[in-house]
Amino acid sequence: MLTGKNYVGYELSAENTSVFESINPATEEKNEKFHIATHQEVNQAVKKAQISFLEYSAKTVEERAGFLEAIGHEILELGDELIITYCRETGLPEARAKGEMGRTIGQLNAFASYIKNENWKNSFEDKADPKRIPMPKPALLLTSIPIGPIAVFGASNFPLAFSTAGGDTASALAAGCPVVVKGHPSHPATGELVASAIIQAAKQTGMPDGVFSHLNSNNIEVGTFLVKHPKIKGVGFTGSLKAGRALYDLAAKREEPIPVFAEMGSVNPVIVSAAAMEKRGKEIAQQLAGSFNLGAGQFCTSPGIIFTVENDKLADFEKELVSANSQIDEQCMLNQGIKQAFIKVKNDFISNSNITVLSEAGDKDGNMVAGIIVKINAKNFFENNRLQEEVFGPFTMLVTCDNLEELNKAVESLQGQLTASLIAEEEEFSDLKKTVQLIQHKAGRIIFNSMPTGVEVSPAMTHGGPYPASTDSRFTSVGISAINRWLRPISFQDFPEALLP
Amino acid sequence: MLTGKNYVGYELSAENTSVFESINPATEEKNEKFHIATHQEVNQAVKKAQISFLEYSAKTVEERAGFLEAIGHEILELGDELIITYCRETGLPEARAKGEMGRTIGQLNAFASYIKNENWKNSFEDKADPKRIPMPKPALLLTSIPIGPIAVFGASNFPLAFSTAGGDTASALAAGCPVVVKGHPSHPATGELVASAIIQAAKQTGMPDGVFSHLNSNNIEVGTFLVKHPKIKGVGFTGSLKAGRALYDLAAKREEPIPVFAEMGSVNPVIVSAAAMEKRGKEIAQQLAGSFNLGAGQFCTSPGIIFTVENDKLADFEKELVSANSQIDEQCMLNQGIKQAFIKVKNDFISNSNITVLSEAGDKDGNMVAGIIVKINAKNFFENNRLQEEVFGPFTMLVTCDNLEELNKAVESLQGQLTASLIAEEEEFSDLKKTVQLIQHKAGRIIFNSMPTGVEVSPAMTHGGPYPASTDSRFTSVGISAINRWLRPISFQDFPEALLP
Structure with a gap:
């Protein structure tokens, strides 16, 4: 055929x-x-x-x-x-x-x-009024x-x-x-x-x-x-x-x-609040590992940046993220060019002295890859805009902020995104109002308490966002x-x- | 103040x-x-x-x-x-x-x-369905x-x-x-x-x-x-x-x-059918003269091209258009630069050997101008795309077509327009179906039996059109x-x- x-x-x-x-x-x-x-x-x-x-x-x-x-x-x-x-x-x-x-x-x-x-043609008829003063009103039919x-x-x-x-x-x-x-x-x-x-x-x-x-x-x-x-x-x-x-x-x-x-595409930032990390850090780590590895990270909405605020449970969360990632089987990338680009960009990130590598064994035989996790603090993140570029493949970067104020600054520094997610608890809502207000101007879809991968085909869906998304x-x-x-x-x-x- | x-x-x-x-x-x-x-x-x-x-x-x-x-x-x-x-x-x-x-x-x-x-926010809510198989359906609120x-x-x-x-x-x-x-x-x-x-x-x-x-x-x-x-x-x-x-x-x-x-802006073509010219040529000529001279021709929707099909009444129509134009007082243009540009472009048109000048006394003292009317046949019009460029000021060009087929070809050759008008009689509707089908892809607003100037502020208005409008x-x-x-x-x-x- x-x-x-x-x-x-x-x-x-x-x-x-x-x-x-x-x-x-x-x-x-x-x-x-x-x-x-x-x-x-x-x-x-x-x-x-x-x-x-x-x-x-x-x-x-x-x-x-x-x-x-x-x-x-x-x-x-x-x-x-x-x-x-x-x-x-x-x-x-x-x-x-x-x-x-x-x-x-x-x-x-x-x-x-x-x-x-x-x-769907959004047709609308505005009727004529021949008697209108000073000018008669014409009939208008708007359509598509x-x-x-x-x-x-x-x-x-x-x-x-x-x-x-x-x-x-x-x-x-x-x-x-x-x-x-x-x-x-x-x-x-x-x-x-x-x-x-x-x-x-x-x-x-x-x-x-x-x-x-x-x-x-x-x-x-x-x-x-x-x-x-x-x-x-x-x-x-x-x-x-x-x-x-x-x-x-x-x-x-x-x-x-x-x-x-x-x-x-975009890096689809996910904000994980301190309270959420404390209450359900392990579950969130597993969801994140699953989401950024999904389809070998080759989805437009793969979460490439995870923002967190320093807290007692952060070290545990990192361990759980690394552990969940290690339990995911290696996967085949779509083609050789994509695999090579992934390894090159990953190596660029890893060679940055401000970055700590948490999971590195990403480069497997042939076109196979495994998930890579790195970490940086917000101050160093601010210094280099290139760290916001999408890494097409199973890659994510934890960005740690000292406090909510620094987190908001990080949100303001973001380029346009397809999605942005907020993982948080109800008791934090009043503190997070400002963060939501800021992040709405950065993405086409704002998600509460779930992962960005999985784009619902719905009349209420926006898949698109401010440039460069x-x-x-x-x-x-x-x-x-x-x-x-x-x-x-x-x-x-x-x-x-x-x-x- | x-x-x-x-x-x-x-x-x-x-x-x-x-x-x-x-x-x-x-x-x-x-x-x-x-x-x-x-x-x-x-x-x-x-x-x-x-x-x-x-x-x-x-x-x-x-x-x-x-x-x-x-x-x-x-x-x-x-x-x-x-x-x-x-x-x-x-x-x-x-x-x-x-x-x-x-x-x-x-x-x-x-x-x-x-x-x-x-x-106006076009908000739309798509409700969650947590029981959907194989994946729960999220709630989505679309807004602006x-x-x-x-x-x-x-x-x-x-x-x-x-x-x-x-x-x-x-x-x-x-x-x-x-x-x-x-x-x-x-x-x-x-x-x-x-x-x-x-x-x-x-x-x-x-x-x-x-x-x-x-x-x-x-x-x-x-x-x-x-x-x-x-x-x-x-x-x-x-x-x-x-x-x-x-x-x-x-x-x-x-x-x-x-x-x-x-x-x-654009040249806002007006098609005047043979039957319309026969039945009410004088009235149409007066409306056209008023429309292309309105505000010294300085409206986005000023009619810069009039398409006609050869017919017995065309010579009379030309005379009536020239006569109606001559009865309109000279007007002041918005500034010296606009006046100078108008005279320059008008002179370019007039120097084209394929163009016949019907009313020429346009260049008055200071920033004053009067309406200019020229004429060309469709074959010569096709040869020079620059004749489609807008002349900002009181200027219009009669384009004469041998028959409806040539008129349709002229319509197909048009660039994008803000408006296009059709002045016709009911008995011609079946013949004009094709013309309307063609012209709808050329303009943002299609007008029947009236002039393009006068943009109604209406929710059914489209003021815009295919490039370069x-x-x-x-x-x-x-x-x-x-x-x-x-x-x-x-x-x-x-x-x-x-x-x-």
């Missing part, structure tokens, strides 16, 4: 003789070869997207919903082939693959059911319109839920925007299988050729060319700060700048509101019903 | 010996001198804004609404002094000054009344939070409604964001008077020092330095494409990029929804009521 080709609309295309292959991170064996998309294929995919836009955006919401549901159905039909391919390309366990497949289908169905009720063809970049860490048919694609298709996906080179076969499901669903439900394309590449050129294409009107991305910022910069320099929704904190990339990224308001003034599109 | 100084929070400040003065465009006499803000004054204003942000954003909505209403009251108290100053600095008639004062106060009161009902200190640039063409206490300032203050205004150098005295009203209102209603500052400058340095300041979190601007794009580029290059809402088509700068530019979503997970900010 795999061809190694690109989908340029309905057409399988392989103009390029240049190919690349992904590597099984668990076995280091090579997988299938994939043809890198040419500029001509990118142009053709965007041209088809542009042409299909008028027809696709004019489909009824029931038709678009039917398309989304059909995609979910076709993905489900891929069955074991998809799960086996996913695991072979990512080193992630089967349970994770199945969970992510369910979530991906769930997202598609959620958008399908959401758009069937046209409330899709912005045009969207480029979506597959994410390394969510080969299904944030890739080919993931949240960016599902929300853009739901909004009425054609999508051109630039697949992630670490899982091109997973990408092609899902792309074939989307194409199949599009044909079945009578969607125009060009509503979806899928391009392969293991270099930055294809993505760069895609984002610079004048007919692309928006970009969805999940990945590193470096790559997300590069896409943002490209888009901002275009003759017509376009919005880039890059979710670039994301490039546009006013939108979420998870949950139904993600559709708003691909819509703009439009007003029809004095428009006769018969002429409304 | 005028001091020529900057308001750095509550403090009047004039560190700089460099001063500038505005010029009365009607008499060419010099007005008062104003001190250009220094970098230190900019820094101090932003520092005060940043410090006041926590306190100001935590004020109750009633307190913030009281502040906005007090600003309106203080502006009203300025009375004749404000009207006389406005006219002296802009050359605009007294009726316009009074109308704009009313609109400005109306906007402040509209935001005040809007925020009193907390629906202000993004931080905002820089607002005064506009040349709306010294009150889009300047010191205009829509950008009112919406940002309503959202809970402190504001630093960089006043427009053409009307610094009007700016200072309004700034004094805001400061007075802030003191009266117990707002923190720093919630508002007002800086003078006649160069680009102060604005540049302000937009680059790391503590500024958003920018509001109304003006030219060149200046708006420059601010956008500055903001995009920051270490932390910030949103820029620049409303940069504005830098972010997903938001409006007029109407209540303008508040959304300064808010971002935030989710509180499992948060106890007592700890919510």
Whole structure:
């Protein structure tokens, strides 16, 4: 079933003789070869997207919903082939693959059911008043319109839920925007299988050729060319700060700048109060060890910094954190590049003379890693902004503050975050009011007494936050509101019903 | 009452010996001198804004609404002094000054009344389900939070409604964001008077020092330095494409990029159908002449292009347009620079050999101008993209198309617009469906059978559009929804009521 080709609309295309292959991170064996998309294929995919836009955006919401549901159905039909391919390309366990497949289908169905009720268009009618003095008042109908063809970049860490048919694609298709996906080179076969499901669903439900394309590449050129294409009107991305910022910069320099929704991760600080540590330090340490090691630390919301205030139980808490970490099995990282980057950044941290290493045995054979825990005091933390950079992998840093005042200063010094968590007891609430007031301006989601990993797909979810967590904190990339990224308001003034599109 | 100084929070400040003065465009006499803000004054204003942000954003909505209403009251108290100053600095008639004062106060009161009902926060609660399998479902409360200190640039063409206490300032203050205004150098005295009203209102209603500052400058340095300041979190601007794009580029290059809402105007195409021309050509010509000459053509929504399809009545329509234009009195432009730019661009158009000049006597004494009308056929229009650039002033261009197909091609070739208008008859609706479908993707507001000038302040208004009409088509700068530019979503997970900010 795999061809190694690109989908340029309905057409399988392989103009390029240049190919690349992904590597099984668990076995280091090579997988299938994939043809890198040419500029001509990118142009053709965007041209088809542009042409299909008028027809696709004019489909009824029931038709678009039917398309989304059909995609979910076709993905489900891929069955074991998809799960086996996913695991072979990512080193992630089967349970994770199945969970992510369910979530991906769930997202598609959620958008399908959401758009069937046209409330999402936020339409609002302001009636005319021809007799108003001094000027008659016109009738205005406010509604929403899709912005045009969207480029979506597959994410390394969510080969299904944030890739080919993931949240960016599902929300853009739901909004009425054609999508051109630039697949992630670490899982091109997973990408092609899902792309074939989307194409199949599009044909079945009578969607125009060009509503979806899928391009392969293991270099930055294809993505760069895609984002610079004048007919692309928006970009969805999940990945590193470096790559997300590069896409943002490209888009901002275009003759017509376009919005880039890059979710670039963060260190997701967790504040553990003195009373919480005293009452349930062991339990919290276990939760933290589980959270920062989850998926080999390769989640956007992995807790990379733990703030504590000096107290009698801190030494015990450290021991429990180290102990809980040591009981977690080593895990395989997504690819060799990620493993190498992790070891390099970890070594940079460890070589900092102000840092104490609590658990260090992180570098295992091949692409395997184990959790690393380091410690620093707040004064030294303040001195070096680079200590706030995300370490992508199972890594966390305990930052010890002398008192609540210093903790608040540390919170004020933080960059933008996806999440911030507060682990505390009720008797501390009045003391912590100021901390909450400060931290709300630093993150998109503020959590009480639980871990940041696990992003609920909910209409009340914000997955995004002040820069550098994301490039546009006013939108979420998870949950139904993600559709708003691909819509703009439009007003029809004095428009006769018969002429409304 | 005028001091020529900057308001750095509550403090009047004039560190700089460099001063500038505005010029009365009607008499060419010099007005008062104003001190250009220094970098230190900019820094101090932003520092005060940043410090006041926590306190100001935590004020109750009633307190913030009281502040906005007090600003309106203080502006009203300025009375004749404000009207006389406005006219002296802009050359605009007294009726316009009074109308704009009313609109400005109306906007402040509209935001005040809007925020009193907390629906604007779009809060939504997704309840917990601790028994959910396989994972308990957390409680999520989604709400809105202000993004931080905002820089607002005064506009040349709306010294009150889009300047010191205009829509950008009112919406940002309503959202809970402190504001630093960089006043427009053409009307610094009007700016200072309004700034004094805001400061007075802030003191009266117990707002923190720093919630508002007002800086003078006649160069680009102060604005540049302000937009680059790391503590500024958003920018509001109304003006030219060149200046708006420059601010956008500055903001995009920051270490932390910030949103820029620049409303940069457009040519606001008006399509006049053959049947409409036949039935009521004279009336339409009169409306068009009035609309493109309104305020000396210095409105964002001035109709700069009129598309027509060849028909028997076209020659009559041209004559009627020229005749209606000739009956409009010459008008004073806002300043010498705008007049000179108008004459230069007009001369560029006229020197194009494909253009026929229908009314040319536009260049009058001093800063006075009269309406200019030119004509080109669609084929020649397609050849030169620069003909789509806005001519700021009383200028319009008739573009004649051979048939509806060519008209649709012309619509497809358009850049983004604030508005697009369709003047047509009911019997043409089925033929015009395609035209409407195409044009909806080109503008923020689509108008049937009336002129684009006159922007209703309504919750159903979209004032903004695809680039280059504005830098972010997903938001409006007029109407209540303008508040959304300064808010971002935030989710509180499992948060106890007592700890919510």
